[in-house]
Amino acid sequence: MATLSSPAGGNTVTGMTDGTPSTPPTPVRLRGSLDAVPAYVAGKPAAPQAGVTAYKMSSNENPYPPLPSVLDVVREQAAQMNRYPDMGVTALTAALAERLDVPAARISTGPGSVGVLGQIITALCDAGDEVVFAWRSFEAYPILVALAGATAVRVPLTSEARHDLDAMAQAITDRTKVVLVCTPNNPTGPSVRTDELEAFLDRVPDDVLVVLDEAYLEFVTSDDAPDALAIHRARPNVAVLRTFSKAYGLAGLRVGYAVAHEPVAEALRKAAIPFGVNSLAQAAALASLEAFDELDVRVKELVGERARVVAALEEQGWDIPDSDANFVWFGVGERTAELAAACQAAGLTVRPYGTDGVRATIAEPEANDRLLEVLASFPRD
Numbered sequence: 001m002a003t004l005s006s007p008a009g010g011n012t013v014t015g016m017t018d019g020t021p022s023t024p025p026t027p028v029r030l031r032g033s034l035d036a037v038p039a040y041v042a043g044k045p046a047a048p049q050a051g052v053t054a055y056k057m058s059s060n061e062n063p064y065p066p067l068p069s070v071l072d073v074v075r076e077q078a079a080q081m082n083r084y085p086d087m088g089v090t091a092l093t094a095a096l097a098e099r100l101d102v103p104a105a106r107i108s109t110g111p112g113s114v115g116v117l118g119q120i121i122t123a124l125c126d127a128g129d130e131v132v133f134a135w136r137s138f139e140a141y142p143i144l145v146a147l148a149g150a151t152a153v154r155v156p157l158t159s160e161a162r163h164d165l166d167a168m169a170q171a172i173t174d175r176t177k178v179v180l181v182c183t184p185n186n187p188t189g190p191s192v193r194t195d196e197l198e199a200f201l202d203r204v205p206d207d208v209l210v211v212l213d214e215a216y217l218e219f220v221t222s223d224d225a226p227d228a229l230a231i232h233r234a235r236p237n238v239a240v241l242r243t244f245s246k247a248y249g250l251a252g253l254r255v256g257y258a259v260a261h262e263p264v265a266e267a268l269r270k271a272a273i274p275f276g277v278n279s280l281a282q283a284a285a286l287a288s289l290e291a292f293d294e295l296d297v298r299v300k301e302l303v304g305e306r307a308r309v310v311a312a313l314e315e316q317g318w319d320i321p322d323s324d325a326n327f328v329w330f331g332v333g334e335r336t337a338e339l340a341a342a343c344q345a346a347g348l349t350v351r352p353y354g355t356d357g358v359r360a361t362i363a364e365p366e367a368n369d370r371l372l373e374v375l376a377s378f379p380r381d
């Protein structure tokens, strides 16, 4: 006999705003492993306030509006949105292959690099397999791993908010299928160094896939940051993950890709949701590759702003990790909520992480100036 209460006593849909049940409990059997999936906490939108311009510094977006040439292409493409997109993402894949000088068969695209990472985990992990990554790192990692029923192995960052590659090598077991290396690390900023990465890769069993997540590649200026593509070429178990969301300014359209050796890339294509990369995203990504020189001017401006902000913070006495990305990290611990609230009071929405710290995206110069004012008057201990 049907019953209204589920065996686990709990699968209810709750209202979006007040948490009260908006439908009765359901007897439908959801996967138990979903209980282990953390919710993605997205960066909050800018909060308008009387008398000040509000700025969103919470999602590492590119603050510049789309290039007119890219917008034109998207508008043109929109006229055909009654048609399915090119399922093979052929033109973009060919353009990437040429630009990166790799065979097209090594490229697998997806709806954002988060989408591609989902394909990686799906293609490699069965329930109970382990995925090793640094923590804190990108918020989506534990979600994607838990969704696959795999086990997340989080290896704490060093005291300098960098990957502890030695501890990560030690965390690998015979259940480990994938290691994620986020370089530069979101939310703390440092890149791994080439020498430490090579030494780490020498210790990783060759049947474990190492993914170098380079979402912020275009902002990297450290001399000793790795050349991930060269490392990929030299090592059959290394893949590179990239996105059009950050430097290319296409976060809203969702397109990213992996470069992996052919059997892996083919598995990723199999694990992809059909037509996952929509036609506007394909057209915009292609147009953005063509307009890269124009986009790069903006990237250089943001890198210049980062240098200006970091220098001013150091002048104020802040000790912040070296950032190779378009954000800075304040490891303020217990005072995380307090710092986020002080920024918010000044019209700046930043991203607090529990009791670890606050990440602020490098944004418009006026937003960055205001961030510096808030931090100058934030009491430190």
Ligand SMILES: *Cc1c(COP(=O)(O)O)cnc(C)c1O
Pocket (backbone or CB within 6 Å): 060, 111, 112, 113, 114, 115, 138, 182, 186, 213, 215, 242, 243, 244, 245, 246, 251, 254, 255, 256
């Ligand atoms: C923003 C980000 C991504 C990219 O996400 P998309 O799905 O491509 O928008 C991937 N990895 C890291 C570390 C990021 O911060």
